[in-house]
Amino acid sequence: MNHQDLRSQVIAVQVIVLLAITVSFALLSSQGRRELAAAVSATEPFRPVPIAREVPVRIEPLYDDPSVVSEENLALVLEKVRPKFNLIRLSPNYVEHALRAWGGFIDFPDESVMDGPEMVRFLTDHGAYLQSWGDDAEPILMERPDGVAINWGAKEELSVHHDHWLASLTEAGVPIDTPIFGPGRRGDTLADALQEALRDFQTDEMETEWSAMAFGFWLPPTTKQWINGDGRLVDFNLLADRLMRGHRRFGVCSGTHRVYSLMVLLRLDDEFQILSAPKRDEIFHYLERVRDLMVASQLDDGRSPAAWAYGADAIAMAEDELEYKQVIATGHHLEWLAIAYPELQPPREVVRKAADWIVETTRIKTQQEILSHYTFYSHVGNALALWRKTHPADFWTEWRQTHPLVGGDDATSNPGGQDVLDLPMPEESPADFLPPPPIN
Template identity: 35%
Template structure:
């Protein structure tokens, strides 16, 4: 019997492919290990600040808005208890804070608004018992229900990525605060953990993620997202700076807000490199100069601010656009360092135009555009060195949020 040897020769194509397969498997295992061990920037809550970083008003400039104007405006901007809309409520909470009391059942007070976002029972009481939950647990943390145009429950969804989280940070809600969800208990830390895990540099909206990171974690160490990508504050700064000016929510103004919040917190705790700090300052100063050139004689700004030109004689921008742009710009400028501010007369013209516009708008317009208009009302208060709830309580209120005094704008610019 003739015995034939078995051919054990490995084909050439397989020998050539095998190293690549092994390399890919090793890389996948490495990324999975790194993602599971290094992605959690909140692994030890004990090492993080007990409360979010405060960013307080810097200036008190009465020519921007008078006490009387502010009181009238704020009286008109109280949140109606009949308008249950998540985007409206997150703007109202951000403007008024979690402690304001109106002593009038027609309006939602601060504790009620805060409970809407932290306790599903309170959410269902306002939004309806059949409404899907606003938050749910995921593999990476807690996520908000995103707005979808074809959803019958879109009015109670989150319109922007991580804006609910950023508003909790602005409301001084600590990471350890409980969240009573429909599918179990969690903490605000789980909401932040999920946001950081999902964040990536190709994200369409990232402004509120940056604000939440700055207020809750800065200057924490770099982290890895759920895709295994390493991320740090320098990358956040570059993302905020490198995009064209009009890119982003509300015509790019929330990117400017994120930059001034990060810069203000860096003044308190450090962490940015001198080069990153200079880049932020130069960028904000350049934008302020464009605003000087783009301001209408009446004081407002339109979408033409991005090219540094005032509106044309036949400008047909809507009142909504003018209030939105002027309010958002005055809001971030109120938190910006003095070396980047435009001249005082530019601020005064913008503030007085904005105050008159908010007072002259009819009730239907205020209700329809409540969210964006809260930025305008808050901006005017910040230029008087106080948050809106403190202005509303004058003269008993203390200067600035968190009992941190504001400074008077004494520069001549």
């Protein structure tokens, strides 16, 4: 046998072995493939995380202060931020924001307003999604071998932020066995989406605001750490580190949403001890600094500029900012302060001025203007309700038993019959950062 023949035989054997390995790998279960990959890479495979809860934890507000917002003004704002959406090409981002504010069980008498169960179904039933977007739409629910992933990104028909879908349903209080009907599969539940999020979470994620909240509301006390799909250990100390990294101007919603998530972690730690003592202290000091910057940057009329993270320097930058960005900053600051400890509170007059500005700004907007920036104003409604130690659904349901709609017939119509979701929907992304202040 010459050298050429021997070489050909060796190659043939290698091809056969490679084919055998490929076929064997293909015949493995999805869990088997993960375990094999983990063995090759010397990492621990992902195993389902124990979830002992049927419903998520709910963080309750700490203050009932009518000097911050009266019942009448709260009702006015909540009336304007009801989820009164046109159902044609309805953005999941709008529904997610409405759901986290109003909860999954609110029942509106007005048929033109989406009820809580309708919002839940829109996000968890591919059939309901297709009724809005048509058969050619890119699905938001993606069926994986061992779970359900969420299709997210900078498209109107998708969830906009990483794990925002999961966090919104979680904050809405929906149970872990909520059914999920994907494009081609029945039998999944919210638990499958949660497990997929835990498996999929990367330790270098750019957006961790909603992952931290969703995991925090579901995992304790049974689970305080887990191994992700890459074999990396993840715990709440790591999540806190990711939330605090970088300049405070960075992050979604002018850097304010990660502040809310950090406050949530502290409140959860009070009950479940999910943080180390040094990490808890670090978060507390971080939030103290956020509070001080918020106070230093507040404008005379109560607004927080989008550049609040620069403290007093932000005041000179405020004239060049779009108003909706100041709605974002002001609303989010009011939101996290409503669940923050007394030791983290600014002078109450700072809170009152912020609330007065946000109420008046909301009051003078038409319903169409509110809907075109709905995501931002949903935070306003939620924040103001929290400052009365309640939640939008609880307050609104009781209020409407004895009070009419402030807006009358105009408040129950879709202005001009226009598809409000065809309007521009400015939404900040992690790349939408503010420039540094000028150096004097």
